[in-house]
Amino acid sequence: RLLEIETRHRLQVLGHLLPPSALSNTATGKTPDALKILAENAEYYESVGRYLAFTRVSSILKSLPYAVTSVDSLRGFPGLGEHCRKVIEEILEDGVCQEVESVTQSQRYQTLTLFTSIFGVGVKTAEKWYKEQHQTLADLRASQIRFTKEQQVGLQYYEDLTTPVTRAEADMIRKTVEEAVYRYLPGAVITLAGGFRRGKETGHDVDFLITHPEEGKEKGLVTKVIHFTFCFSQGLMLYSDEIGNSYQKCRKQETSKFDHFERCFTIVKLNQELVNAAVSGNDSREGGQGAGGQGAGGQGAGHRPEDKHWKAVRVDLVIVPISQFAYALLGWTGSQLFERELRRYAKNCKHMILTSHALYHPQQNEYFSAAAEEEIFAHLELDYIAPWERNA
Numbered sequence: 001r002l003l004e005i006e007t008r009h010r011l012q013v014l015g016h017l018l019p020p021s022a023l024s025n026t027a028t029g030k031t032p033d034a035l036k037i038l039a040e041n042a043e044y045y046e047s048v049g050r051y052l053a054f055t056r057v058s059s060i061l062k063s064l065p066y067a068v069t070s071v072d073s074l075r076g077f078p079g080l081g082e083h084c085r086k087v088i089e090e091i092l093e094d095g096v097c098q099e100v101e102s103v104t105q106s107q108r109y110q111t112l113t114l115f116t117s118i119f120g121v122g123v124k125t126a127e128k129w130y131k132e133q134h135q136t137l138a139d140l141r142a143s144q145i146r147f148t149k150e151q152q153v154g155l156q157y158y159e160d161l162t163t164p165v166t167r168a169e170a171d172m173i174r175k176t177v178e179e180a181v182y183r184y185l186p187g188a189v190i191t192l193a194g195g196f197r198r199g200k201e202t203g204h205d206v207d208f209l210i211t212h213p214e215e216g217k218e219k220g221l222v223t224k225v226i227h228f229t230f231c232f233s234q235g236l237m238l239y240s241d242e243i244g245n246s247y248q249k250c251r252k253q254e255t256s257k258f259d260h261f262e263r264c265f266t267i268v269k270l271n272q273e274l275v276n277a278a279v280s281g282n283d284s285r286e287g288g289q290g291a292g293g294q295g296a297g298g299q300g301a302g303h304r305p306e307d308k309h310w311k312a313v314r315v316d317l318v319i320v321p322i323s324q325f326a327y328a329l330l331g332w333t334g335s336q337l338f339e340r341e342l343r344r345y346a347k348n349c350k351h352m353i354l355t356s357h358a359l360y361h362p363q364q365n366e367y368f369s370a371a372a373e374e375e376i377f378a379h380l381e382l383d384y385i386a387p388w389e390r391n392a
């Protein structure tokens with residue numbers, strides 16, 4: 001019961017998050033970032049528990065609608081341990097925290113931060129390269145390392161992929177995806193998920209869910225449509241990693257960390273001149289023309305590959321059967337911390353397993369159907385939390 005109240009409180013606190021643009025820049029504005037650095041550093045030492053502890057407190061602090069002026073005012077805060085208290089106190093008193101300073105100055109932290117920012121590189125790989133004395137991207141490029149396909153493109157397009165994707169760019173990619181999908185499946189429904197659905201102005205990628213009102217029609221869309229249209233007719237695909245649907249209703253899959261949708265993780269070539277044109281001439285008719293020209297723009301970029309009028313952008317496409325759509329939307333809207341907390345709440349307080357496919361009660365062997373996100377929150381006996389309140 002206590003756990004339930006505590007978790008509910010935590011979720012409600014997380015649920016009160018303001019849109020990122022409205023985050024107040026208070027004297028304690030530094031604290032969430034400081035805690036985030038300690039969280040990252042814990043992750044680099046593969047300490048999941050400490051990573052989560054720092055991340056949660058950082059997230060809650062970020063969400064507060066008022067400035068924190070003393071540690072005492074944080075009494076009773078969920079998850080606030082001794083270590084975090086000490087960091088907050090030091091920043092309130094001295095403006096900086098020594099521990100955080102020494103972390104950011106350490107070679108290990110700097111190198112692992114750099115290496116994990118490469119597409120296809122996780123903590124384990126970054127650490128391995130660090131131990132082999134590599135420190136810069138130039139070191140990696142000059143080395144004998146046998147990179148995976150992801151890492152190769154990650155290094156090749158590093159600058160583009162670490163430049164935030166804007167909403168205008170996401171809109172332009174949406175039009176290209178729509179054009180490709182509707183050609184093969186006119187009744188398909190395409191939904192922008194991820195950070196952009198939460199109201200963020202920029203993101204590290206663009207996430208789309210694609211479904212069809214008639215279950216089954218969506219099957220095979222990734223290989224049939226996206227691959228052919230993107231890849232061959234327009235030359236817009238720089239990288240793609242496709243996988244078919246492997247979902248089955250069974251206990252093993254409900255407890256697995258990954259979802260089983262047919263999906264495609266890609267890197268596409270985005271014509272930036274078209275984006276600029278759409279942004280500057282933002283009356284609706286010109287915007288429409290910009291969108292219509294996307295296909296031709298792709299071809300243009302193809303004719304002049306040396307001319308860099310395009311930007312490499314990460315795009316995730318997920319094909320979802322309509323009966324699982326609400327769960328997929330909830331799962332793919334994020335944020336990652338929000339999803340983690342929500343799943344933890346479902347498990348610990350409701351004895352249910354929440355995934356991007358379903359909500360399942362193992363003891364009763366029962367699946368809960370949901371046609372909309374609201375129904376999932378209702379099954380969990382939580383008040384509805386809108387996407388822009390999920391920026392934990």
Ligand code: 8DG
Nearest residue numbers: 194195202203204205331332333334335336339356
């Ligand atoms: P950003 O791209 O705007 O920077 O942030 P984001 O949109 O919140 O992050 P994301 O990495 O694109 O992930 C969006 C959500 O998708 C996230 O809450 C977790 C969810 N997700 C799944 N399955 C998978 C998966 O296999 N890989 C990734 N990266 N995310 C997944 O449900």
Ligand code: MN
Nearest residue numbers: 194195205207
């Ligand atoms: Mn995203």
Ligand code: MN
Nearest residue numbers: 194205207316
């Ligand atoms: Mn993504």
